[in-house]
Amino acid sequence: PPVEPASSAAAMPSPEAAEPVVVSVVGLVHTPGLVTLEPGARIADALDAAGGALDGADMLGLNMARRVTDGEQIVVGIGAPPGQPTEMGSSVVTGADSSAGTADAAGPRASPAPGGPAGPVDLNTATVEQLDTLPGVGPVTAAAIVSWRDSNGRFTSVDQLGEVDGIGPVRLAKLRDLVLVG
Template sequence: MKWLAAKEKKQRYMLALAAMAIAAAFFYQQSHQEKSVSHALPLPSEEPEQKEQKEQDSKQQDQPETIVVDVKGAVVHPGVYEMLENARVNDVIARAGGLTTEADQTKINLAAKAYDEMMIYVPSKGETSMPISPPEEKEENKVDINHATQEEIEQLKGIGPAKAAAIIAYREENGPFKKAEDLLNVSGIGEKSLESLKAQIVIR
């Protein structure tokens, strides 16, 4: 009888171990499924307002800067036009409907860069004086160095054709002069020339 009791005890022990193994396997499977579900869940999306704000900011950054240019003279539609900052004089004139049949395009540089508040005047054939800027804006006989033609710049004391061409070239390449001292960046103009020019020019 003792051996029978021992056998039953051993069987109960084995059943208990089996039950524990089954329970451990069940809990492991449940835990693994929960982790899989959590990884499969989508990440929370951005709020609609945040997404819209980001799109607006991106659009504003992509928008190029603009300039405003006044076109006068022998063009089809004279007026004030808003252009992209990298526009050329030719682009502005095209926006104004192009040149008229009376236009003398030899007096203007179509390849020059346009800049904000620039005034482009296209003279007619045979026209000798070009109103680069309105008379009321001129100061006595001073030359507006940012809008004057090469012929007008050549009238300045100490400035010949070569220096006048250099001033025009610098202005077209770098934009309008902001102060008289900027003329020192032009080839051929030194301190002495600048002192003489200051009394003859105006910066607008």
């Protein structure tokens, strides 16, 4: 009797291990979106599946040799603005990292305020640099907003900002009065 459960248990991991890995590749790539990869694929494979990085994309923050896991997001960004560390340009976001991203957003919130936007930022015309001045929006989230716009067309409602990876209900509520759809 113990042999049957052992063989059943051994049979179960095999199909799971053979399942494809789906990751989201956003930012400065030729075809942002979901890509399906073979188990054991690496970040370099995910970028290839997304058509490769655009010229000028900051790749310093990405470890091209790291294996990807199902459900994660790879953000290919731009070079950091002056005074920001370069490794902020690109990153890999997993479910566990999203809470850390929110905590990190609290730190820079005070610095953009003095030189922050003069008025509401138009989600349809704003550059990554303009979006980066918003509280809680760093270069990676700003690149994700521009990528969403490139993939989905113009924003028709501020509520659509909630569809951008990295912007949850709390961040959306904080940004609602600071952005507009022109």
